Amino acid sequence: MTLPDRAIQDIDDDAGFLAEYAAWLWGCGATCTRLERNVMRMARALGADADLLVLPGHVELAVTPAGGGAAVVAVRKMNSCGIRFDLNAALSRLSWELADGRIAPSEARVRFRKIISAPPTPAVEVVLMASVANAAFCRLFGGDLAAMITVLFATLAGLRLKQLMMGEGHDVRVAVLCAAFASATLSAGASLFGWGTTPGIALGTSVLYLIPGVPYINAVSDMLGRHYLCAFSRFMDACVLTACLTAGLTAGMFILGINSSVL
Amino acid sequence: MTQAVIIWWTLMAALLLVLAVKTAREYKKNHIMHTPAMRRVVDELDESDMLRLPGDRYDDDPT
Numbered sequence: 001m002t003l004p005d006r007a008i009q010d011i012d013d014d015a016g017f018l019a020e021y022a023a024w025l026w027g028c029g030a031t032c033t034r035l036e037r038n039v040m041r042m043a044r045a046l047g048a049d050a051d052l053l054v055l056p057g058h059v060e061l062a063v064t065p066a067g068g069g070a071a072v073v074a075v076r077k078m079n080s081c082g083i084r085f086d087l088n089a090a091l092s093r094l095s096w097e098l099a100d101g102r103i104a105p106s107e108a109r110v111r112f113r114k115i116i117s118a119p120p121t122p123a124v125e126v127v128l129m130a131s132v133a134n135a136a137f138c139r140l141f142g143g144d145l146a147a148m149i150t151v152l153f154a155t156l157a158g159l160r161l162k163q164l165m166m167g168e169g170h171d172v173r174v175a176v177l178c179a180a181f182a183s184a185t186l187s188a189g190a191s192l193f194g195w196g197t198t199p200g201i202a203l204g205t206s207v208l209y210l211i212p213g214v215p216y217i218n219a220v221s222d223m224l225g226r227h228y229l230c231a232f233s234r235f236m237d238a239c240v241l242t243a244c245l246t247a248g249l250t251a252g253m254f255i256l257g258i259n260s261s262v263l
Numbered sequence: 264m265t266q267a268v269i270i271w272w273t274l275m276a277a278l279l280l281v282l283a284v285k286t287a288r289e290y291k292k293n294h295i296m297h298t299p300a301m302r303r304v305v306d307e308l309d310e311s312d313m314l315r316l317p318g319d320r321y322d323d324d325p326t
Binding site for chain 1: 266267281
């Protein structure tokens with residue numbers, strides 16, 4: 001489809017659609033490079049050129065008809081749906097389907113609405129799987145069975161607390177601090193009551209599920225892609241969350257009189 | 264050590280209490296307050312004047 005076939009209103013709609021797409025893709029944990037590639041690919045399929053400005057809080061997109069003409073600018077606020085790989089994969093798939101001509105632009109919009117309105121993974125499922133994964137981490141670091149069971153329950157309690165606090169609208173930093181404190185105090189039971197032979201590993205790995213790994217990785221990726229503003233923003237967000245985690249862990253150890261030498 | 268054990272049990276009891284209360288509250292919100300039956304009751308109360316207080320203004324209020 002080329003410019004003469006399309007009305008100005010179409011370009012306007014395309015710009016809004018692509019900007020919203022970029023905002024959702026950023027929110028679910030994609031890097032800026034991924035954002036640029038997907039949006040450019042979709043814009044080309046729509047018969048237009050796109051220039052993307054990615055800022056930590058907003059995305060600005062200028063869509064120009066491929067044959068030339070005035071650009072339409074759309075600005076959208078970044079979505080904060082949290083890291084969701086299923087959404088990330090579905091949105092990337094959508095961009096390829098549109099680029100390969102397997103779906104029409106109108107259908108792409110419908111599919112996009114359907115993808116973003118899909119419910120996230122159930123909270124109970126996330127808690128159970130994350131707890132088992134964290135217990136496995138404990139084993140990887142040399143923890144024994146008692147330490148693994150301790151970490152399993154510490155993660156279960158801490159992550160559930162975090163989910164409930166986030167659901168009630170508390171700040172993510174406060175939620176992380178409280179979750180780290182809860183997990184640390186629960187796993188400190190291994191030191192206090194002598195559960196197993198590796199209580200230090202249980203204590204150390206009980207808060208691993210709170211490490212913001214994706215923001216750290218994305219920060220490096222954005223830095224390599226020369227998106228320094230976003231890289232710095234993501235890095236600082238991750239650092240603040242890590243500081244909250246550390247404060248919660250330290251508070252738990254301090255209150256219970258656990259010496260840092262056990263770690 | 265005894266003091267740390269007492270603190271640990273106290274913290275665990277508090278954590279358990281918080282988790283139980285918050286989970287129950289979330290369950291109530293998701294499974295009781297938003298059921299079709301409960302929504303119907305709320306809608307009916309809304310349509311009636313039972314919940315209207317002196318001074319309340321509504322969309323259909325000409326003032």
